[in-house]
Amino acid sequence: MTSLSPRPLVLMYHGVDHVPADRDPYGMFVTPAAFRAQVEQLLESGFVPVSEDAYLAALAGGPALPRKAALITFDDGYVGVGEHAVPVLASFGLPSVLYVPAGLVGGASVWLEPRHRHLLMAGEDLVAVHRSGMAVAAHGFDHQDLTTLSAADLRRHTTEARAELEALLGEEVRTFAFPYGTHDARVREAVRAAGYRAAFAVHDGAGDFAVPRVDVNATDSMLSFRLKLRRSYPALRRALGRAPAVRRMAHDLLSRAPGDEHGESSLAGAR
Template sequence: MLNRVLWLVSLLMASIASAQAAVILQYHHVSETSPAVTSVSPAQFKQQMQYLHEQQFNVVPLQQVIDAIKSGEQLPANTVAITFDDGYRSIADNAAPILQQYGYPYTLFVAIEPIEKGFGEMMDWQQLKQLAANGATIANHSWGHEHLIRRLDNESEQQWLARVQDNLQRTEAAILQHTGQSVKTLAYPYGEYNTALQQLLQTMGYVALGQQSGAAGTYSELTAIPRFPVAGAYANMASLKIKLRSLNMPVLSQTPTNPELSATQTQPELRVKLDIQDIRTKELICYVQGEQQLPTWIDSQTFIIKSNTPLPAGRSRYNCTAPSKTQSGYYWFSQAWVRPKADGSWVAE
């Protein structure tokens, strides 16, 4: 009888933990004329927002999700936050009216230099100020959308960190000057970060979001909060519906923790320890380089995954999912990697 009670309590605790998860959606363009790989069409975006409305998702400001992660506060089931990177005019023209129709809050991560130089199809400060007045949150995406982890020639780590700190502080000051907002939340440009950058942000009192997939929750690092990119092939409604029901993978520890690899680390071995009380471990599957791989379990809670082939220079991911024992959703975990070329230089973008 006692064992039965303990089992029921464990299931209840697992259900509470997973209910604290939130799905953060990441968009760039909402346009039919921008690059497909970073875009959804206005019709697709309308369909997605309509689905959130019809299915009664709890769409909240990003800050509410961040506060819940910080405090361990329970979030309602099916909580979603909506974010946009870069600040393209298509957001003001095509996305904002749809979001206003449904009363959905959202966060815009903007870089300053592209705005002030009028690059491409960027919004100007007047448009951003108007969106902020209408309820949008404007947040930090670096001064010039730089690859923040990359050092300049002959630059020491101390000099690099000082330069990045100045970059982010100037960006935050500009956002405050033009919109009256300063939430100290960064979206890493290109989703690139490393442990030294995370430590700097923690010291500065910043929260940061990546571009690695997964639900956000109590097991998320506040300087590496996951988001689901929605664009191109990832704008498909069938796959998006699955992601919207995803759960925060209960990662207790992992090795390594640094996403930045050396040029010679072409097949990094990732070791992950999970709280497995609500996870169907036998059904945990990982995806590397677009190929399905089964992990190697070294004990009842810990698995290892390693790419079968060398990772390319640039950005890549290990993605792992596993079904819940008590709910219909999948736990989702993604490890981001970024690696220079063999000669130590970086992939040009």
């Protein structure tokens, strides 16, 4: 296996739905209209969305990806992704990957405060979206921070989670996304040893088993979304992170979606 160079753009979404601000304090839910506009912008900008199959084949030394390849991913498995995002992607014939906590299939986002929880897809929903062209992969067992777990618990969140999803889908589960984006060397090795071929983080990358992603959230305007499509965005985000006041100013200028009532988004407690 070899690292991809240049790496494709990897976008990370959570929910796609109509959710009022008081039920979405972390700005996780992009509206269906905003999602469609973002997909259209992605294509108009020359990006070529690729499948998990194509990504992993290129990672293993197979056919190279397009120069402006993009991988569209979703974390958690909210029902609105099946109801709203899948039809948009299907209308363009685009692939994507959905990361779900195997122990919460058919449940809710119980890692959030009760009033901020939302329903997650049931098993039959996951089978249906998988048949529509959305790969389904692992996001731990019940959305715990893997860096806090014992070796035995890590096996539950990696090996056992994989086995449960494979039993549901009837095929191999090949990639993993870290809950909250948190990982360390021990966790990355546990994921690799469980048989996954690649894993995805959020902003902090570490090779093929912690590939960084660009988060898209409820407060993104089209201007901020276009900025996030630029290869320079991760470096810009790191620079702004070292200057919080400048970052807040940039957020206010760029990331207020028209007509959106959300305040500044912070996914730190929600991913």
